[in-house]
Amino acid sequence: MKKYQRILVAIDIYSEYDHVLQRALSIATNKSHLHLVFVTLPSTYFQPYISDVGGEYVAEIHKQAKLCLQDIATKNHIPTKQVYLPIGNTADEIHTLADEMHADLIVIGTHGRSGVKLLLGSTANSVLHGAKQDVLAVKMA
Template identity: 45%
Template sequence: MSGYNNILVGLDLSEESAQVLERAAQIAAYSNAKMSLAHIIEPLTFAYGGDVPMDLSEVQEQLQNQAKEQLRKAAADLNIPADRQHVVLGQPATEIHRLAEESGCDLIVIGSHGRHGLALLLGSTANGVLHGAGCDVLAVRVHAPSE
């Protein structure tokens, strides 16, 4: 089996993202693959059901700018160019699938927190990405820094 050529790494930009990046970078180095980074921001109107009686566009823009800066810093360490850094507004699993397809990715790497109980029943981003991807998906089990 040959290695991967084009890897999309979906990051939530939490402290645990470094673990996901490290694993993806190892695979990319082994396969001599290109890597792209993606962070998906759900619109604030999704979270509040559109029932908020104020304009959230400025807050949304600040969140996007902060995410772009965090992604830029993560990409700089791995020499990933700006055109392979994506901060997108939308539903995480759907947007990761779209980016992977548009970019011709053959592997998606995401973090998985391994939740149990109610969180597991309600589903997760990792589960959503896995069940609709047109390519391989690696869910990296991440651990909180204190573990």
């Protein structure tokens, strides 16, 4: 089996990410091979009002995500310089980062939805179908 040297782990700090992280840690031969990413959306929509919230709200989410990801990296002995926090479309940013860092594996969580929800798209599905690298979709508990 191929040994992965650069593993990009997509972490959703607002979800149960521990299972995804533990799977990535079990694959890595060295914790320094792991790179963590959380993508902040440039704006957020709240239903039922469908109002666009950006600016300071997005900056606050980004700041909190940075602290959280750095904490996760420190607790798991992953170099904090390997923490990435781009702002944009999640799948696009993961693809771009994976290409730039020459990742050979992307690890991402999936809720395992199917049918209509899969047809409408999910982040994991978008990452899988646009990636040049191997993708491990870890089913969330």
